[in-house]
Amino acid sequence: MCQPRLFSSQLREYVDVLYFGSAVYATVVDWHVKKFIKTLSPDKVGRVICFSSAAIIESNYPKVRQLFEKQGITVDERQFTCRGSMGPIHAGHPNKADHEALASFIESTL
Numbered sequence: 001m002c003q004p005r006l007f008s009s010q011l012r013e014y015v016d017v018l019y020f021g022s023a024v025y026a027t028v029v030d031w032h033v034k035k036f037i038k039t040l041s042p043d044k045v046g047r048v049i050c051f052s053s054a055a056i057i058e059s060n061y062p063k064v065r066q067l068f069e070k071q072g073i074t075v076d077e078r079q080f081t082c083r084g085s086m087g088p089i090h091a092g093h094p095n096k097a098d099h100e101a102l103a104s105f106i107e108s109t110l
Contacts, residue, residue: 010044033067
């Protein structure tokens with residue numbers, strides 16, 4: 001299983017918008033992601049815009065949104081999900097086209 005890499009265990013300064021990328025593993029949000037979200041609060045994050053990949057489920061957005069809302073953090077309705085691979089399922093994803101679609105999505109939210 002691929003382990004997520006977190007750049008920081010916590011935010012040091014307030015951000016208006018946090019672009020939050022994650023994936024699901026066997027249809028669940030990884031515990032590292034859950035742990036990171038628990039370090040956040042509305043005094044550090046204005047709102048969150050989510051992006052993700054998923055192989056089996058349609059999107060992890062509802063699950064991640066619920067975690068942020070438990071912390072009192074607003075989650076934008078706009079979100080991006082592309083196919084992720086799990087063994088032979090959706091092999092090769094995310095691919096270049098997925099990356100380009102994500103870049104377009106982010107531009108549309110600025």
